[in-house]
Amino acid sequence: MTKATISRRTLLTTLAGAGAAALAGCDPTGAPAAGGRLPDPLLVQVDGGLGVLRGTDLEVIPHGVATADGRLVHASAPDGADTALWRIDAGRGTASERVRLPGRWVPQTVSVDGSRVALTTEAVSVTKERPAGRDVTPVLIADAGGVRQRLRLPGNVVPEAFTSDLAGLFVLEWLPPNAPDRYRVRVVDLATGVPGPLSTRAKAPVPAGAEEEMRGDGRQAVLAPNRAVLYTLYTHQPEHQHTRDRISGRPGSDVHAFVHTLNLEQRWAYCVDLPHPFGEGPTDGHAMAITPDGSRLYVADTTSGTVAEISTEDLTVRRTARLPAGTGPAYAVADGDRLFLGAGAGAGAGAALRTVDLAGLVVTTERPVRDALDGLVLSPDRARLYLAQHGAVTWQDPATGGELGRVAVPGLVGLHGPARPA
Structure with missing residues (x-):
């Protein structure tokens, strides 16, 4: 329920700049260019996680989630028995101070304004995977200041998106919880931690049994x-x-x-x-x-x-x-x-x-x-069409189809969109 395009429900991650790589704990690979420098920084998906391609440099964050518009990223990394969480300006590559979260967590989804993130103990793609069986799902709600709420949601749920007012969290509830084969969309009241049904288009609550x-x-x-x-x-x-x-x-x-x-x-x-x-x-x-x-x-x-x-x-x-x-x-x-x-x-x-x-x-x-496609993205000014292909990002003139450049990207598996300044 991704441009901004989101693979449902999969929201992405990034970091930019060689200096920011050290600051944010990323893994710069320095992919060589073939045919010039990338005109626009892009959010990409690679084998090692999610990252930003800027110029000819690729930097990867193994655990992170970005806003759909590609402006802000919440990234995490193990910190002893706990988790370090920080926020990144995707377009500029600047990072916030890290906050420490008790226990081990990975970002699952972020609010559209980038201010809140829901973390789980294991990341699950809401479009491509089903979670392992479980009766209770721990969820942590955090922001740049640290933990805001710690929830233990009944059943087998995967956070999908925040409500616009940040008072609710849409989740996929998998059924039956220990051997999931189907799911329904519900909304969790973050003030009480209680999940409930959505409304109909007429804004009436969905009756019990009709979800x-x-x-x-x-x-x-x-x-x-x-x-x-x-x-x-x-x-x-x-x-x-x-x-x-x-x-x-x-x-x-x-x-x-x-x-x-x-x-x-x-x-x-x-x-x-x-x-x-x-x-x-x-x-x-x-x-x-x-x-x-x-x-x-x-x-x-x-x-x-x-x-x-x-x-x-x-x-x-x-x-x-x-x-x-x-x-x-x-x-x-x-x-x-x-x-x-x-x-x-x-x-x-x-x-x-x-x-x-x-x-x-x-x-x-x-x-x-000439090579198999793994994604398409238009530049912010719509003057360039980016193609993800095996091991490279190429870009074309949308009107003529003429190739304007090519940058090698080892392990590339897809494109998310432009990395924009917050």
Whole structure:
């Protein structure tokens, strides 16, 4: 329920500058450049954790979480039997003083303003993993001053996001707790530590027994530019019923993919169903992107070649179109007029990058990419399109597709977005 794009629900980390590496305890690798220096600092994902690529230098933080806009990072490191926690200005590379937290903790999610962080005893990707079985989940809420609250939440939960007012914490509650195979989204009142249901879109509490239980795969999360709504793409939902269907008693429709819409301010959730054939192909063949003004959300299934446009105002699918089909993992990023779609690579096929005109939802250009894709990001001024590929970040002119530069990044596995100054 990531640009800012967040892999649901996975929020990232960074650090910048050689001096900041020593200050923050990072591991500079000094990756050599091939074709110039990186014009914009980027938040990246590498085998060793999360980090920032600045110029030709890569610096990694093994444990950390960043705001979706890439401005602030909370990072942690073992400090004896305890944990050191500090905050980093991602764009400038400056770090706060470290505070000591009792026990061993790792950051799991951070508030959209970067002021609060929820830590758990083990990190779990909310889009890619299910936690080990447990009856109780310890959660620590902290800020730059140290511990604010220590919770022992009943059941098997994974923190996902803070409410906008910082009074609540959205969590995934896995069921059954000791052998999880499905989950539901709940909100914990941080004043009392008591979890409860969300509200409906009509702002009424969801009745007991009517909460959605999801069994499918959370592919990707996108935070709205106004930071008030989190959209998460789900695929493959066997025997799933939306809250609205469970309340009404209707059987629901045979839907294999939908966008879960979570309002961080008003605490309601709503699912936008995606039509056939969304969700019938591989989960990683789906991707999602939002326009800079937040008015339109695009979901693409490259396996079938289908793209859908969702109005974020009325939460309906306005139109769909068929594009040429592709293979491999899909990635998407949008500006006001164009949608850039990348298909990683599959057996017997190479990677490809397409530009889709949003006025007509038609492909205007398609270019082969020499290496498999692991991510797409637009620069803040939208003048450069960054591609994560095997062991390198390349950047192109979005209009012509001409490659402008390339920097080697050992262990690169993905892109988060620009690292912006706080």
